[in-house]
Amino acid sequence: MFEKKQSYAPTEAQQAYEQLDQLVAKKSINPRQASVYRRHISSRIQVTLKPSYTTQAARRAKAEIVRLTDAGTIPMKSAAAYRAHITKRTQEA
Template sequence: MFEKRDSYTPAEAKRAYDHLDQLVARKTLTPRQAGAHRRHIASRVRVALKPSYTPQAARRAKTEIEKLTEAGTITMKSAAAYRAHITKRTQAA
């Protein structure tokens, strides 16, 4: 079936989402059950943040945050908090 974990990296969350999609396709889980698992995963995704960013690294990090949001791996509120963290810690050029 599907095993829940205490925390997920973004890559692990994406794999878990893909696994849930497969389980729904095989009719092992209902879409409603899969949705509950997705909410569980989304609330436990951890993103590694650095203490400071160069402007180029900040752009890359924000792009990655945007990709994670579009994939549904992290929530909109979490993405906004991560972007604010990155902006606050970006070194002035």
């Protein structure tokens, strides 16, 4: 049915969310079970951060964080922490 993993990359999490939606649509699992799986996934999403960023790379990374937040893949508090990490490590040109 649905296989749980120990950690998820943001794209893997998005795919898992879509798979859960399909399982609910097929009535293989009920919406309540799907929400339990979604909580499991959201607590195990791992974003890879770099030790330093150029200005352009920081802009791209922040845009990616916004897209992940809008998609519901990462929570707002995590997104704020990621943006702070990126800002702190951006190299001024």
